[in-house]
Amino acid sequence: MDQTIKFTIDGTIVTTQKGLTIVEAAKDNGIYIPTLCNFEGAKPKGCCRMCTIKINSRYMTACTTPAADGMEIESNTEEITDIRKSIIELLFVSGNHFCPACEKSGNCELQALAYKYQMLVPRFPFIFPQKGIDASSPRLMKEQNRCIACKRCIKTIKDEEGRNYFAYKNRGYALEVILDPELGKDIPEDLAKLAMENCPVGSIIYKEKGFDEPIGSRKFDKTPIGSEIEV
Numbered sequence: 669m670d671q672t673i674k675f676t677i678d679g680t681i682v683t684t685q686k687g688l689t690i691v692e693a694a695k696d697n698g699i700y701i702p703t704l705c706n707f708e709g710a711k712p713k714g715c716c717r718m719c720t721i722k723i724n725s726r727y728m729t730a731c732t733t734p735a736a737d738g739m740e741i742e743s744n745t746e747e748i749t750d751i752r753k754s755i756i757e758l759l760f761v762s763g764n765h766f767c768p769a770c771e772k773s774g775n776c777e778l779q780a781l782a783y784k785y786q787m788l789v790p791r792f793p794f795i796f797p798q799k800g801i802d803a804s805s806p807r808l809m810k811e812q813n814r815c816i817a818c819k820r821c822i823k824t825i826k827d828e829e830g831r832n833y834f835a836y837k838n839r840g841y842a843l844e845v846i847l848d849p850e851l852g853k854d855i856p857e858d859l860a861k862l863a864m865e866n867c868p869v870g871s872i873i874y875k876e877k878g879f880d881e882p883i884g885s886r887k888f889d890k891t892p893i894g895s896e897i898e899v
């Protein structure tokens with residue numbers, strides 16, 4: 669049975685197979701919808717709201733919504749662009765993101781999105797929260813100032829028995845994502861490096877040696893985020 673469906677994104681007709689999310693279908697058609705918490709291979713949750721779109725005039729998250737026939741999607745409109753920009757600004761003011769001193773600069777998705785959406789001075793006041801650094805693991809440093817609680821590390825970094833190396837601690841405003849103090853002591857080298865790679869910002873840093881590529885010649889130093897998708 670033919671599973672092909674058709675819908676529009678900002679007036680462009682998109683053709684895809686049934687079963688994909690809107691983010692995936694858009695990507696297959698050369699249309700970039702920004703994401704932060706979404707991660708290929710992990711179940712989408714729509715918690716960061718970066719992929720906010722309007723479907724038939726209703727706000728939805730593109731990473732969790734399956735593409736369906738006949739949808740009319742608004743993505744790159746002035747309104748949606750401003751919503752996405754305000755989310756980026758909120759993430760900056762609610763943490764302490766010192767980009768020039770961050771090991772992930774140039775590979776950081778939050779920084780790259782701030783450039784893409786031309787963030788200058790955020791419209792919200794900076795909070796300057798008091799946050800710490802957990803350097804107790806011999807392999808990893810967990811920099812709480814830069815964590816955006818996207819959950820990518822929780823979803824993707826597990827041991828062979830399925831136990832999570834990372835977990836939520838506290839609730840509400842005090843919520844933090846921490847490295848399990850016991851498991852963190854013995855995290856294998858390959859998982860520690862993967863955790864650093866999967867984190868969209870510089871909150872998980874591998875000790876001894878960080879990134880091979882120097883700042884200035886990294887992925888987003890060369891090309892804006894999303895340009896590998898856009899046609």
Ligand code: SF4
Pocket residue numbers: 814815816817818819820821822834845866867868869871872
């Ligand atoms: S440490 Fe990184 S991957 Fe984990 S929740 Fe924080 S920002 Fe996301």
